Amino acid sequence: MGSIGETTLEIDLAALENNFRYLKSKIDPETKFLAVVKAFAYGSDMLAIAQKMENLAVDYLAVAYTSEGVFLRESGIKCPILVLHPQPANFEELIQHNLEPSIYSPNLLKQFLQFMEEQGKLEYPIHLKFNTGLNRLGFWENDVDFIMEQLKNRNEIKAVSVFSHLAASEDPQEKEFSQRQIRSFQKISEHLNGKLRYTPFRHMLNTSGIINYPEAQFEMVRSGIGLYGYGNEEKVDQNLKPVASLKTVISQIHRIEPNESVGYNRAFTSEGFRTTATLPLGHADGIGRHYGNGNAHVMVKGKEAPIIGNVCMDMIMVDISGIDCKEGDEVLVFGPNRSAEAFASSAQTISYEILTAISPRVKRVIINS
Structure with missing residues (x-):
């Protein structure tokens, strides 16, 4: 992964066309x-x-x-x-x-x-x-x-x-x-x-x-x-391609010592030495508080990084212990390799909710137009 520089929602129009043609194939031509x-x-x-x-x-x-x-x-x-x-x-x-x-x-x-x-x-x-x-x-x-x-x-x-x-x-x-x-x-x-x-x-x-x-x-x-890109069934999802990919970046990395807390209300307390990353993405961008405190994770360098502590308005903190990454690296929240349905279900909700929740302030980038 490279760096996108800021939180971005990529919208893949080739994926949209794929999904349209697949669904059209299930009905009569007329x-x-x-x-x-x-x-x-x-x-x-x-x-x-x-x-x-x-x-x-x-x-x-x-x-x-x-x-x-x-x-x-x-x-x-x-x-x-x-x-x-x-x-x-x-x-x-x-x-x-x-x-x-x-x-x-x-x-x-x-x-x-x-x-x-x-x-x-x-x-x-x-x-x-x-x-x-x-x-x-x-x-x-x-x-x-x-x-x-x-x-x-x-x-x-x-x-x-x-x-x-x-x-x-x-x-x-x-x-x-x-x-x-x-x-x-x-x-x-x-x-x-x-x-x-x-x-x-x-x-x-x-x-x-x-x-x-x-x-x-x-x-x-x-x-x-x-x-x-979502068919409400795993077998259908295999034929569909997610149109939207939510990506962000690592703003800062912290080394956390045992018994240190992270975030508002000290909702997370480290049991040992941990490494955390702060991302420019929060509940004002559509990542609700129910995704915090370990309920959901993001992907950093292809590895799972759980969201720790309470989700802030403009930021989330994730545990990147053991992941070789640096400030400025790209982070995937959801997309083709990690569906919005998977992200949403980890917090007992559905893809519809997380997709429609992404704030207008998140930059949209159209690809494959």
């Missing part, structure tokens, strides 16, 4: 593909990821909030963008930037219809979200008649898709529950299609759904975590 780029593209770089996906001819992008979609539009992204969790306060911005809202409740449907009537819009694209068991957002199955009553003789909006979300697609022990969700969604979409004068396309599968339930791919699938 099935549409939606790339989820919410939360700064899972903590990486939303614009770089969206541009790459657009270049790869992805059919849709999805964001959580209207502001994320506005940013992409103002940065030149042209492809359709689904806003998964829009709020009435953002309707004006949403339509100004040609963003397509998920409509997930009776109240939201009525408010959006009224707003579109006031704007004089015709057949504005929306996506109807149904709850089939995740119990987070969505209409219920018995809301179909209400939806049709609202849409009757109205042409301000057009439901271009109907969709739902699997709750446990990665868990083989929940196969029966997932299949029940799929059957429920089929019933809902058939009921809806029987009443509409047109046929919306359907989508339900997330990354693990693509792998485990390809028979339910319908007309489109959605992938978030899989695009970034």
Whole structure:
């Protein structure tokens, strides 16, 4: 390893393309593909990821909030963008930037219809979200008649898709529950299609759904975590490449004597002679306090160096005893050779959390563009 000079998140667009092509290989050629780029593209770089996906001819992008979609539009992204969790306060911005809202409740449907009537819009694209068991957002199955009553003789909006979300697609022990969700969604979409004068396309599968339930791919699938290199299963991860690599450097090395403490609240006390390294990375950068006190480690010269003591706001200290290294050397937190899932699981959390937690102040570097 050389030295990167500062804490850096490397974003590998070749890895992103590999993951996209692998996931595409699991579905029919005619099935549409939606790339989820919410939360700064899972903590990486939303614009770089969206541009790459657009270049790869992805059919849709999805964001959580209207502001994320506005940013992409103002940065030149042209492809359709689904806003998964829009709020009435953002309707004006949403339509100004040609963003397509998920409509997930009776109240939201009525408010959006009224707003579109006031704007004089015709057949504005929306996506109807149904709850089939995740119990987070969505209409219920018995809301179909209400939806049709609202849409009757109205042409301000057009439901271009109907969709739902699997709750446990990665868990083989929940196969029966997932299949029940799929059957429920089929019933809902058939009921809806029987009443509409047109046929919306359907989508339900997330990354693990693509792998485990390809028979339910319908007309489109959605992938978030899989695009970034994590498939929620070891056998799947072997075919994926982590897009983000978090690297930092050794700022200072200390020689610690027996019974000396390290860090705030003296959370670590040495039982013998130890060598520690201080790194410019802390909980303000996304490395939460739960990674401290030996719960997680970083890689120094290919060897494990446990985080000792409490994680500070801007620094962590690691035990490098027995590792031949020097100040300025590069340190790997996670990346292709040490996954974010492995790092996260050491502190009883998941890759999603550590990836999306990396602070905007950490320098992003795009590679293999």
